Amino acid sequence: MRFKGKYDNIVEKNNSILCVGLDSDYERLPECLKNEKNPMIKFNEEIINATKDLVCSYKPNAAFYESAGRIGFEAWQKLNDQIDEKIPVIADVKRGDIGNTARHYAKAIFENNKFDASTNNPYMGWDAIKPFVEYESKYLFVLAITSNNSASDFEYHDNLYLKVAEKVHEWNKKSKNMIGLVTGATKPEELKDIREICSEEILLIPGIGTQGGEVEKTLKYGFGGTNGNMIINVARSIIFASSGKDFAKKAREKAKFYKNLFNKNL
């Protein structure tokens, strides 16, 4: 099944556009897991079990796994096995390289680890995207406008983010609906501009929660027909809701809160 179908099914089944960010920072894991053989694997397992009926996807960010050495490597390898195949997993890797090198990144993400989607950096253009698009059942989220302050350094340079949106729209047509965008929730006006260009692409939207993005405007401007074609990511506010033994229970409560908050504003 292609990604879009998988996404549509899970949004309907779980009635949710919430994505839980599995940014399982080793240093922030609950004390009670520190004696586990691999605390990251156990943490992810508990968070996934506590939230799997509330989400439309999971998004682990590779940085937290790479910084944890062998434990992180093993936890990264394990992720796809831990998550029901009906729920898409987005590898947040923001890779961007060319030709043969890009092919190896795509192989690592889509073949070795069998993730359903990746995040990609647009800087080097189509050459960095093409090898990923050769995997027909996968999906790419290309960075357009990001939630950080210094997005202004380059993303606004002669409206680069709109140029990215235009190119992604063109590539998405060419690839038969395999490419969407990352658009930060702290920039609702820019999100509106992007949605005018990319009317049906899936938008991956971080920045709600810890980063303080506005929910109401984000959902209004990000809405792209039928089920919305949005994936709203919340990470720390959910997975680190408690550092005690009740971490999974508290994560579930927070996930429910965000799921309902998004549905109310849809």
Add this chain to the structure above:
Amino acid sequence: MRFKGKYDNIVEKNNSILCVGLDSDYERLPECLKNEKNPMIKFNEEIINATKDLVCSYKPNAAFYESAGRIGFEAWQKLNDQIDEKIPVIADVKRGDIGNTARHYAKAIFENNKFDASTNNPYMGWDAIKPFVEYESKYLFVLAITSNNSASDFEYHDNLYLKVAEKVHEWNKKSKNMIGLVTGATKPEELKDIREICSEEILLIPGIGTQGGEVEKTLKYGFGGTNGNMIINVARSIIFASSGKDFAKKAREKAKFYKNLFNKNL
């Protein structure tokens, strides 16, 4: 010692601006290594031993290690131990993420693996660079103009690559000489423009060899005073010069060829 000092010393000692790209693609390793416990580690060891008096640095690209699963992970972890501490190792990772996430990438590269430098993607701006600059003895090479065709998609958008050069120059001053650029050898005219803005930054220049960049123009336009402040990367043409048992010997011959070619044109 800061990176610039280490770079100056090795350029003088080995009389070389050649960087060997350790893009040790598992599928292309010589047949004779396939029975080794870890063929990538053995391959790197042989290539390094055969070339270490001919280079100013090594540059492994993470994609080839990530696509090789556990073998690649172990080879990546091992790299820094295999290379004389006088020779800088540039982790070609092209990472680009923000805040806490960027800190974790920097930790993985500079603390866990103790690499001397990294390549970084500028798209998200200073927020993606800052956590790397906190490691005073390290160096960053930020993508400016890349050697591929579709660099035209965004890098030329209202001369974005020159905007990147301007920002890098500003950041480099602020960080006391810790940030240079990646500039593809297939674009000598753009390299000239960049050198006018970044007169003393170290340029990491891929694209000679397999990618067909022009040596003479590259060295002329890239020259940045004293020892040149350039690192010219050659990967496949050297490390895969032969697929037979003589692979290390042939790699040495090719490395000598490029070293001398660059010195002749300096």
